[in-house]
Amino acid sequence: xxxxxxxxxxxFFLMVAAPFFVSLYYVNIFxxxxxxxxxxxxxxxxxxxxxxxxxxxxxxxGAGAYATGLAATHLSTNVFLTIVIGMLLAFLxxxxxxxxxxxxxxxxxxxxxxxxSQMVYSIIYQWTDVTGGSNGxxxxxxxxxxxxxxxxxxxxxYYFTLVVFTIVIFAVNRLxxxxxxxxxxxxxxxxxxxxxxxxxxxxxxxxxFLIAGTLGGLxxxxxxxxxxxxxxxxxxxxxxxxxxxxxLVGGAGTLWGPVIGAAFIVVLExxxxxxxxSWMMIIGTAFILFTIFAPAGxxxxxxxxxxxxxxxxxxxxxxxxxxxxxxxxxxxxxxNG
Amino acid sequence: MTTILSIQHLSKHFGxxxxxxxxxxxxxxxxxxxxIGPNGAxxxxxFNMIAGDLNPTxxxxxxFEQDITKVPNYKRTENGIxxxxxxxxxxxxxxxxxxxxxxxxxxxxxxxxxxxxxxxRNYRALHEETExxxxxxxxxxxSDTKVQELxxxxxxxxxxxxxxxxxxxxxxxDEPTAGMSQVETDQIIALINxxxxxxxICMIEHDIDVLFGNMDRVIVxxxxxxxxxxxxxxxxxxxxxxxxxxxxxEARYA
Numbered sequence: 366x367x368x369x370x371x372x373x374x375x376x377f378f379l380m381v382a383a384p385f386f387v388s389l390y391y392v393n394i395f396x397x398x399x400x401x402x403x404x405x406x407x408x409x410x411x412x413x414x415x416x417x418x419x420x421x422x423x424x425x426x427g428a429g430a431y432a433t434g435l436a437a438t439h440l441s442t443n444v445f446l447t448i449v450i451g452m453l454l455a456f457l458x459x460x461x462x463x464x465x466x467x468x469x470x471x472x473x474x475x476x477x478x479x480x481x482s483q484m485v486y487s488i489i490y491q492w493t494d495v496t497g498g499s500n501g502x503x504x505x506x507x508x509x510x511x512x513x514x515x516x517x518x519x520x521x522x523y524y525f526t527l528v529v530f531t532i533v534i535f536a537v538n539r540l541x542x543x544x545x546x547x548x549x550x551x552x553x554x555x556x557x558x559x560x561x562x563x564x565x566x567x568x569x570x571x572x573x574f575l576i577a578g579t580l581g582g583l584x585x586x587x588x589x590x591x592x593x594x595x596x597x598x599x600x601x602x603x604x605x606x607x608x609x610x611x612x613l614v615g616g617a618g619t620l621w622g623p624v625i626g627a628a629f630i631v632v633l634e635x636x637x638x639x640x641x642x643s644w645m646m647i648i649g650t651a652f653i654l655f656t657i658f659a660p661a662g663x664x665x666x667x668x669x670x671x672x673x674x675x676x677x678x679x680x681x682x683x684x685x686x687x688x689x690x691x692x693x694x695x696x697x698x699x700x701n702g
Numbered sequence: 703m704t705t706i707l708s709i710q711h712l713s714k715h716f717g718x719x720x721x722x723x724x725x726x727x728x729x730x731x732x733x734x735x736x737x738i739g740p741n742g743a744x745x746x747x748x749f750n751m752i753a754g755d756l757n758p759t760x761x762x763x764x765x766f767e768q769d770i771t772k773v774p775n776y777k778r779t780e781n782g783i784x785x786x787x788x789x790x791x792x793x794x795x796x797x798x799x800x801x802x803x804x805x806x807x808x809x810x811x812x813x814x815x816x817x818x819x820x821x822x823r824n825y826r827a828l829h830e831e832t833e834x835x836x837x838x839x840x841x842x843x844x845s846d847t848k849v850q851e852l853x854x855x856x857x858x859x860x861x862x863x864x865x866x867x868x869x870x871x872x873x874x875x876d877e878p879t880a881g882m883s884q885v886e887t888d889q890i891i892a893l894i895n896x897x898x899x900x901x902x903i904c905m906i907e908h909d910i911d912v913l914f915g916n917m918d919r920v921i922v923x924x925x926x927x928x929x930x931x932x933x934x935x936x937x938x939x940x941x942x943x944x945x946x947x948x949x950x951x952e953a954r955y956a
Contacts, residue, residue, distance in 0.1 A: 544807045544825075545816040551804050554793035561753070561791075562805050562868065563779035564813070 380527055384520050393591075394635055396523045398628045399530040400587045405611040405623030406537055407580030412609065413617030414541060415573040416553025417467070420475050420605050421482030424462065425455040425578040427489060427600030429585025434502045434595050435495065444508035444516065444525065448586045455582020456575060458485070463574035467567055483602055490597045501596030508590050522591050529587060533580065538620050540576070549573050550618075610648070614655050616662025625663045703730040705767070706872055706902050707752070712761035714747055714926075721747045723926040724761070729872075732899055736913035736934070737906045739923035740946060745906045746788055748923065749874050752904075753785040754778045765872070782871030786864070786878060788906070790857045794850040798841060798860055801849060802832050805867040839863050839893065855886050862890065866897065873897070875905040879912060891916055910938070910947070922946070 384392050408422045433451035441447065466477035489496045496502060508525075509515045516522050540546050548569050551559045559566050589595050598604075607630065615626020630648065637644040659666050707729040714722040721744045729735055739745050750756035752763060754775030762771045770778060793801050803820065806828055807813045818824040836842045839859060844852060849860060862878055878894070879887040894903065895916060907913055913920055913934055920937040922930040930940045937943055 539819055540816045542819040542821075543816045544813045544818075544820055547800065547804060547807070547820060548813055550796065550800075551793055554795050555791065557755075558787075558791050558793060558864075559804070560774075560776045561755075561779060561785060561787075562864070563776050563808050565774075565776050 377527075377531060381524075384523060389519055392523050393519055394631065396519065396526050396591050397635075398624075398631050399523075399526045400584055400591060401608070401611065401627035401631055402624035403530055403533050403587065404581055404584035404608050405615065405627045406533060406620075407577045407584060408608050409612045409617060409619075409623040410537070410540070410549070410580070411573055411577040412612050413619070413622070414546060414553065415549040415570060417570060417573065418471075418475050418609070419466075419478040419577075420602065420609060421462065421466075421478030421480070422577070422581050422608055423600050423602065423604035424478075424482035424485040425458060425581030426585040426588070426604065426608075427485060427595075427597075428455045428458045429582030430589040430595040430599060431489060431496060431502060431585075432582075433586035434505045434589045437505050437508060437589075438502075442506050442509045442515075444510055444590070447508060448583065451586035451589075452579050452582045455585065456579045458582075459575045459578025460571075463571045463578065467570040467574060479602060479605070482600070482605055486597060486600045486602070489600055496597075499597060501594055502589075503594050505589060505593050505595075507593075516590070519591075526587050526591065529583070533583070534620070534624075537580075541620060545569075545572075610652050614652060614662055616664025619662070619664040622662050622664035629663065703732070705729065706731045706733075706765065708764040708767070709752075710762045710764070712748075712751060712763065713759050714744070714751060714756065715759045721926050722751070722758075725923075725926075725928050727921065727928065727931065729902060729904065731871075731902055733902055733919060734917045735902075735904045736917040736920045737904060737923065738908070738910055738913065738920060742925075743923040744926040745923055746876055747926075749785060749876055749904075749906065752872075753783060753874055755785075779868060782869070783874070784865045784868040784870035784872070785874035786861045786876055788876040788880065790854070790861055792849050792857060792860060792864070795848060797846050797848055798836065798852070799832055799845040801860060801864060802835060802867055803828065805864050806831050806835075809867070809869060835863060835867055855882050858882060858886075859890065862894070870901060872902045872904070875903065877906050877908065880908070887912065914938075 380395070383395060404422070404426060407425075408419065411417045411419050411422075429451035432454035433447045436447040436450040440450075462478065462481040466474050466481060469477050490498060492498070507515050507517050510525070516525055548559070548564060551562075551564070552566050552569060552573075556566050585595075585599075588599070608627075611626035611630050612623045613626070614629055615624065616622025629651075633648055633651070634644060637647050641647075655662065661669075705728050709725060709727050712722060712725045713720070725748065737745050737748070747756065751758050754770070754773060754777075758771065762769055764770065765778070765781065765783065793804065796804075807820075807825075810828060810831075812825065812828060820828075822829050833842065833845075836845055841856070841859060841863065844856060849857060852860075858878070858881070862875065865873060865875070875894070879890055882890065891912060894905075897903070905913070905917070915934075917934055919932065920930070920934045921928060922937060922940070922943050924946050929946070930937050930943050932940075
């Protein structure tokens with residue numbers, strides 16, 4: 366645990382120092398990674414921890430983004446107030462979608478979340494008076510922190526995002542290994558048995574969905590401040606697909622995996638799309654290669670690597686047990702022979 | 703004696719197939735009941751209905767004089783009706799300790815906490831209880847091994863430990879010794895016999911000999927019907943039971 370702390374704070378200070386050494390272009394990429402990192406972390410609670418594969422997570426991203434954008438335009442530019450409004454809408458949406466879709470299992474759950482998120486998309490697309498329709502929501506003012514301190518440039522936004530990200534990763538790290546986190550893992554492993562133990566599994570699936578949805582809304586809220594603009598394409602199902610790929614490529618069920626996956630995809634997108642139009646194809650190929658050769662994602666590759674370096678063997682208990690059982694037999698056969 | 707379980711005219715039909723037909727019986731607190739019957743007699747279906755995993759077609763189930771026919775399975779578990787499964791049904795990807803922790807944290811009402819990691823330091827009492835239970839069952843050497851890496855027999859024991867960790871009032875054991883060696887069977891039966899006297903146990907068993915000496919009462923199911931109910935000795939002498947187990951001709955000479 367001590368080691369983790371050292372590593373974590375080292376990384377944090379490195380990130381704090383980053384804007385002093387790199388250009389604004391890279392600072393923006395970092396911000397994007399942090400935002401999509403939060404988004405992927407939120408989906409991972411659902412996919413990696415609870416075992417519910419959702420293809421509609423963009424709905425919460427969109428809800429958070431639009432609610433925050435509208436609140437900033439019409440109500441107040443206070444960053445905390447607008448983010449809370451964004452998360453609240455995502456929370457309410459998660460209650461609704463979660464109630465409907467957690468009734469189904471596996472493939473049907475995936476289809477229901479997809480259908481629900483496409484409904485959210487079409488509401489945003491068609492409610493032109495409020496959302497701006499296909500033109501998107503533009504002219505969102507820069508958020509203010511306290512009173513008249515305005516997060517006016519991208520470096521301020523970066524720092525704000527970094528603080529939020531740190532809080533999220535700290536909280537989720539605890540959640541994933543808490544008693545409640547273990548309930549989620551139990552549901553992923555064997556839902557029927559969890560019911561027999563006495564867990565009301567549909568309640569816990571809904572709780573997981575709520576946490577994931579609300580955090581997804583938070584990512585959307587941050588995104589709207591970062592981008593200053595949000596369009597219906599940010600709510601489209603391809604966004605849900607892309608965040609799912611982030612989780613799977615990074616390593617579902619781990620803390621840092623989704624963040625690494627987000628970094629991987631964002632970097633790939635930014636760099637490759639400047640060279641070729643068909644960058645989607647490269648990401649697709651990468652995804653296929655990962656599912657075949659490294660199903661545990663980049664995080665899984667890392668832990669396999671460190672294990673082979675330190676030659677850490679799997680638990681020897683079973684082997685010992687078998688040897689203990691065989692020993693008397695061996696002795697006997699000697700006597701007989 | 704107080705009645706813990708009262709079953710009235712319970713039936714289960716799958717389409718035209720009558721798996722359980724009109725079973726009525728009472729079980730008293732602390733009774734040790736064995737349930738036997740040939741394959742396909744409906745024993746597991748009967749258990750599934752008591753545990754709430756399956757809804758009966760008709761009839762009712764009462765637990766401490768309260769109708770629980772429509773109560774979902776997890777609520778029945780909360781109230782003390784705990785079952786094991788005929789086929790190992792565990793969190794195979796988790797370690798033995800984690801499996802037991804999942805039960806105990808529910809019992810201790812700590813399962814909703816999300817702000818603390820489940821470490822020895824944060825949840826000392828929970829971990830101590832887990833260790834004690836695993837030691838009692840001689841499973842402490844497997845604590846950190848994933849269940850899927852363990853042999854069938856050990857998994858079978860964990861299946862029972864998980865149920866006992868739930869502090870059952872009514873324990874439903876579905877063939878706890880299936881596929882185990884004689885030594886392992888004796889161990890399991892000894893540990894089951896060590897459970898407090900007030901725990902009511904219903905046990906499905908293929909092997910009639912296991913029930914003798916260990917059970918107060920034996921119930922025989924055949925084609926979904928209850929055909930005998932009494933002390934093990936009485937059931938063994940029952941003509942109909944002999945017929946089912948030995949066949950009509952042989953029973954005459956037995």
